[in-house]
Amino acid sequence: MSSGTRVNSRIDEFRAAVASRIDAEAWAEGFAVDGALPAVVVEPRSEADVASVLAEAQAAGLSIVAVGAGQHLTIGNPPERYDVALSMRRLNRVIAHEPADLTVTVEAGTSFGDLGLTLSPHNQFLPVDPPGGGATVGGLVAANLSGPLRHAYGTIRDWLIGVRVAHADGRISKAGGRVVKNVTGYEMTKLYTGSLGTLGVVTEATFKLAPLPPVRCTVVCTTHSAHAASTLLFAARDAGLSLEAAELLSPPAAFAVLGEARWSVLMRLGGVRGGVDRTMRELGTYANGLGGAADEVRDDAWERWYTAFALERLSLRVSVSPTSVPEVVEVLDRRFAGAAAMLSATAGVGVIRAKLSPSAEERAGALVDHARELVSAHGGSVVVEAAPPSYKREHDVFSPLRADFAIMKRLKDEFDPKRTLSPGRFVGRL
Amino acid sequence: MTTPSPDDRALPRGFVTRSVIRELERALGKERVLSTPEELIAYEFDGTIERGLPQAVVFPESTDHVSAAVRIAYRYDLPVVPRGAGTGLSGGAVAAIGGVVLAMARMKRILEVDVANRIAVVEPGVVNLDLSRAVAEHGLFYAPDPSSQRACTIGGNVAENAGGPHCLAYGATTNHVLGVELVLADGEVVWVGGRTRDVPGYDLTGAFVGSEGTLAIATKIVVRLSPLPESTRTLLAIFDTIDDASRAVSAIIATGILPAALEMMDRNVIAAVEPVLNAGFPLDAEAVLLIEVDGLEEATVEEADLIERICHDHAAREVRVAVEAADRELLWAGRKSSISALGRLYPNYYVLDGVVPRTRLPEVLGETYRIAEKHGLAVANVFHAGDGNLHPNLLFDEREAGATARVLEAGAEIMRLCVDAGGSITGEHGVGLEKRDFIGWIFDDTDLAVMAGLKRAFKAGEHFNPCKAFPTHKGCGELSQAHVARVAAALGQDMYV
Numbered sequence: 017m018s019s020g021t022r023v024n025s026r027i028d029e030f031r032a033a034v035a036s037r038i039d040a041e042a043w044a045e046g047f048a049v050d051g052a053l054p055a056v057v058v059e060p061r062s063e064a065d066v067a068s069v070l071a072e073a074q075a076a077g078l079s080i081v082a083v084g085a086g087q088h089l090t091i092g093n094p095p096e097r098y099d100v101a102l103s104m105r106r107l108n109r110v111i112a113h114e115p116a117d118l119t120v121t122v123e124a125g126t127s128f129g130d131l132g133l134t135l136s137p138h139n140q141f142l143p144v145d146p147p148g149g150g151a152t153v154g155g156l157v158a159a160n161l162s163g164p165l166r167h168a169y170g171t172i173r174d175w176l177i178g179v180r181v182a183h184a185d186g187r188i189s190k191a192g193g194r195v196v197k198n199v200t201g202y203e204m205t206k207l208y209t210g211s212l213g214t215l216g217v218v219t220e221a222t223f224k225l226a227p228l229p230p231v232r233c234t235v236v237c238t239t240h241s242a243h244a245a246s247t248l249l250f251a252a253r254d255a256g257l258s259l260e261a262a263e264l265l266s267p268p269a270a271f272a273v274l275g276e277a278r279w280s281v282l283m284r285l286g287g288v289r290g291g292v293d294r295t296m297r298e299l300g301t302y303a304n305g306l307g308g309a310a311d312e313v314r315d316d317a318w319e320r321w322y323t324a325f326a327l328e329r330l331s332l333r334v335s336v337s338p339t340s341v342p343e344v345v346e347v348l349d350r351r352f353a354g355a356a357a358m359l360s361a362t363a364g365v366g367v368i369r370a371k372l373s374p375s376a377e378e379r380a381g382a383l384v385d386h387a388r389e390l391v392s393a394h395g396g397s398v399v400v401e402a403a404p405p406s407y408k409r410e411h412d413v414f415s416p417l418r419a420d421f422a423i424m425k426r427l428k429d430e431f432d433p434k435r436t437l438s439p440g441r442f443v444g445r446l
Numbered sequence: 447m448t449t450p451s452p453d454d455r456a457l458p459r460g461f462v463t464r465s466v467i468r469e470l471e472r473a474l475g476k477e478r479v480l481s482t483p484e485e486l487i488a489y490e491f492d493g494t495i496e497r498g499l500p501q502a503v504v505f506p507e508s509t510d511h512v513s514a515a516v517r518i519a520y521r522y523d524l525p526v527v528p529r530g531a532g533t534g535l536s537g538g539a540v541a542a543i544g545g546v547v548l549a550m551a552r553m554k555r556i557l558e559v560d561v562a563n564r565i566a567v568v569e570p571g572v573v574n575l576d577l578s579r580a581v582a583e584h585g586l587f588y589a590p591d592p593s594s595q596r597a598c599t600i601g602g603n604v605a606e607n608a609g610g611p612h613c614l615a616y617g618a619t620t621n622h623v624l625g626v627e628l629v630l631a632d633g634e635v636v637w638v639g640g641r642t643r644d645v646p647g648y649d650l651t652g653a654f655v656g657s658e659g660t661l662a663i664a665t666k667i668v669v670r671l672s673p674l675p676e677s678t679r680t681l682l683a684i685f686d687t688i689d690d691a692s693r694a695v696s697a698i699i700a701t702g703i704l705p706a707a708l709e710m711m712d713r714n715v716i717a718a719v720e721p722v723l724n725a726g727f728p729l730d731a732e733a734v735l736l737i738e739v740d741g742l743e744e745a746t747v748e749e750a751d752l753i754e755r756i757c758h759d760h761a762a763r764e765v766r767v768a769v770e771a772a773d774r775e776l777l778w779a780g781r782k783s784s785i786s787a788l789g790r791l792y793p794n795y796y797v798l799d800g801v802v803p804r805t806r807l808p809e810v811l812g813e814t815y816r817i818a819e820k821h822g823l824a825v826a827n828v829f830h831a832g833d834g835n836l837h838p839n840l841l842f843d844e845r846e847a848g849a850t851a852r853v854l855e856a857g858a859e860i861m862r863l864c865v866d867a868g869g870s871i872t873g874e875h876g877v878g879l880e881k882r883d884f885i886g887w888i889f890d891d892t893d894l895a896v897m898a899g900l901k902r903a904f905k906a907g908e909h910f911n912p913c914k915a916f917p918t919h920k921g922c923g924e925l926s927q928a929h930v931a932r933v934a935a936a937l938g939q940d941m942y943v
Contacts, residue, residue, distance in 0.1 A: 020830040051682070063791065082646070094625060114803060115698045115700075115804065116699070116700070116804060116805045117804050117805050118699060118804075119803070128863070139700075139702055141513050154825075168535055170617075170621065173649065173652065174617065174621055181896075183896070184512065185891050187895075187896075188892065188895040189892045189893045189895075190889070190893055191889075191893065191896070191897070193868075193869070193870050193888065194590075194868055194928060195801040195802065195803055195833075195834055195835045195868070195869045195870055195873070196800050196801075196804075196834065197609060197613070197618065197830070197833045197834070197873040197874065197875065198801055198869075198872070198873060198878055199606065199607045199609075199618075199656050199872050199874060199875070199877075199893075200870045200871055200872050200877055200881075200885060200888055200889075201651060201877070201885065201888070201889055201897055202656070202657055202901075202915075203607070203620065203652055203653055203655065203656050204653070204896065204898050205652075206620070206649045206651075206652025206653050207649060207650075207652070207653050207900065209649060209652070210648075210649060211648055213654040215648075221568075226704070227699065227701070227702035227703070227704060229699070229702055230702045230938055235705075236736065254585075254673070255676075255744060256673050256675060256676055256741065257742065258742060258745060260739070277933045287741070287742075287745055288703070288745050288748040288749055289743030289748060290600065290742070290745050290748040291741060291742045291744055291745030291748070292741075294742055294744045294745075295742070316702070320778060334642070335642045335643055335644035335645070337560075337563045337641060337642055338563050338644055339561070339562045340565075350663075364562075365643050366642055366643055367643060368656050395640075395641065395642065396642050397645060397646055399644070399646055400729050411721075414646040415646050418637070418645075418647075419636045419637065420636050420637060420638045420647070420650055421647065423636070423638070423650055423903050423904060424648050424650070424903075426902065426904075426905070427648055427899070427903035428901055429903075430899035430900075430903050431896075431899055437487040437855075441650075442647075442648075443646050443647045
């Protein structure tokens with residue numbers, strides 16, 4: 017019997033074991049990961065069923081990729097095996113929203129948009145805004161993806177206060193809780209955040225929430241150079257102005273988001289009226305001093321940013337020290353010139369996103385190598401968040417491993433000894 | 447010499463012999479090793495009523511020293527207990543089953559301050575407030591501010607994931623640590639995290655912070671620094687009922703303002719503070735709120751006005767506002783001196799660290815009074831109202847027969863109360879020795895088994911800080927729970943929250 021036949025028979029057994037109770041989809045489109053399709057898609061409606069799917073898959077020696085809205089499947093190395101897609105989208109209940117406690121508990125398949133609809137009538141929000149759209153809460157936790165709001169609010173890691181997790185062997189555990197401050201037990205929430213579902217499948221998450229600022233508006237400062245834009249952005253940061261977001265945009269990015277191809281800083285102002293007004297005044301002064309201008313624009317600029325930087329084609333995320341941002345952005349803009357690269361830097365925290373045009377895909381290897389060489393000289397890291405399968409088959413999408421990889425490897429061995437959960441996708445192809 | 451057991455649940459079984467001491471002295475220098483009973487006694491306790499006598503205390507001054515000491519302990523199968531300033535409030539620095547205490551106080555260098563990138567690299571023995579003072583000239587500060595910040599160390603803060611009044615807006619220690627150099631149980635030195643925000647891989651830094659000294663020893667810590675706000679306004683509001691004060695707290699949060707700090711003191715604290723301080727607190731008031739906002743001048747003016755109005759709308763008897771540093775200090779004085787004031791009235795106190803959803807504060811506070819009364823104890827509440835982190839202080843005299851037992855019983859009931867209200871047994875002090883047998887109220891065997899997997903990934907076994915943070919297993923034995931007073935006397939208000 018060939019190994020392919022053996023896998024097929026195990027899949028048949030798995031299907032027989034879960035099919036009587038758990039919905040299975042006949043079609044696998046929409047669940048492709050780096051061009052690979054699963055043999056079966058299951059859509060459990062409860063946490064218990066998620067756990068039993070995992071246990072059955074592990075027992076059958078099959079591999080599983082948990083999928084929310086499929087927004088972040090481009091992140092990570094290609095799975096070395098992909099038998100079962102575990103669709104989480106039917107676990108979509110808001111379990112508890114306590115407005116006065118500023119906390120919310122939701123099932124992992126809840127869409128981020130639906131969560132916003134629950135929260136906004138209470139003037140509250142979960143302050144993360146990753147590129148793209150339509151993600152599920154579980155997907156956001158697994159990918160720990162962030163957007164411009166990271167400037168003021170950090171990432172979802174900083175807002176996740178409790179989880180329930182289904183493990184590869186079918187056990188269900190919890191960590192953290194539903195209160196905003198809690199140091200009981202190890203902070204397992206941190207481990208699951210950004211683990212791409214390689215340690216367990218988050219079934220339920222509790223977040224603390226932020227109040228929506230009473231006054232919000234969007235301001236663009238256009239300048240003549242990358243240097244001027246960086247200078248303005250850091251001056252605004254250092255003055256402690258009321259900024260929720262401050263993105264440094266390269267001319268191609270500014271063209272996509274604002275319709276004008278100039279070095280720009282796109283900012284979200286938020287706070288009480290007095291603070292926002294003062295911030296507007298000071299931004300005007302800074303911009304004038306640099307020979308540029310500061311103008312209020314419509315908030316839909318952000319929607320264009322989320323679309324422009326959706327993870328597709330060739331998308332890179334660079335992390336460096338904030339002071340390295342101006343130079344790295346300028347050099348990348350020059351080196352990527354032929355690839356019509358859009359660059360957007362959450363400069364205050366040292367994160368740079370680069371998105372390259374389709375014509376650049378064949379040259380992906382060389383472009384990423386350029387970026388890695390430059391960034392490693394600045395002590396930073398580059399993660400390829402989206403790339404053509406041809407690139408991903410040949411290259412590790414993460415930066416080189418460090419000494420603590422030994423701990424990570426043991427962690428994976430502890431949590432998923434049979435490599436059931438997204439095998440091969442995480443750092444070091446764990 | 448014994449070979450370390452592969453069984454991760456096995457407690458270290460070695461003894462500190464003359465040859466262990468000789469090896470430690472050879473590796474670190476004679477002047478960095480204590481081993482006589484009279485020297486060791488000072489390292490028997492921390493800020494709690496727990497005690498445990500180590501057989502050796504070493505004072506490393508470098509990562510190499512720590513690694514060498516840990517290696518020796520590993521070879522002789524000895525427990526290693528890291529210790530900062532010994533101000534902890536959960537028994538985290540107590541040598542529960544003896545062994546070698548690593549006193550980190552001499553590793554107190556601020557190795558680097560990177561002003562433009564707002565980070566500092568520090569050794570674990572740096573005192574929390576010393577870091578803020580050192581970077582103040584650059585307009586920066588280190589945000590986590592446990593009330594022991596004049597004495598406690600960054601390393602201890604990292605171990606416990608310490609909080610403080612200002613973590614309402616700024617977050618706890620975990621939000622301010624980017625990377626840590628660690629010494630593992632076998633002496634290996636490894637970095638987790640780093641100087642930039644995103645380091646690919648599992649968030650081992652996040653998992654390490656708050657691990658209560660059980661996974662590894664931190665030898666260098668990269669921390670985030672925050673900009674000093676341009677303006678700060680402090681309000682003090684006096685209320686006739688705890689309900690009114692609690693509703694004012696919720697109303698403030700509902701406006702969209704997240705104050706930098708939002709603290710509450712109850713009647714029993716007022717009664718203790720007022721005679722000492724003459725702050726003008728009415729003795730018949732039930733609650734005092736201390737609220738701080740910071741940021742741009744224009745913003746804090748507007749926020750303070752709004753908060754003042756909300757307090758009046760919720761029947762505040764009086765609201766005071768202070769802007770200048772000296773005036774703000776006066777308003778904080780009642781909060782900061784509350785514990786020492788209580789100390790004047792009662793020889794002993796036992797502080798709890800429960801957390802409940804903010805909306806459950808009024809009823810849970812009411813229950814703490816009933817529980818204390820049932821046990822014939824007084825209780826005074828001074829706490830972080832903004833995030834529902836309660837600190838009931840049970841007041842007693844340990845010389846009174848059975849008093850300590852009644853305190854521990856009442857403490858357990860109050861912790862249970864917090865859990866039943868949807869909360870937790872510790873918000874910022876850690877589980878340590880004190881609460882390890884209550885963790886089962888929150889986490890079941892599966893939850894704990896999963897956490898044990900993290901410990902195995904670090905190959906930590908029970909080498910570091912055995913018997914802490916998780917339920918007792920065989921061998922930890924019954925630890926003494928009877929000595930409150932001298933710790934409190936020695937540390938005064940600095941030991942407190």
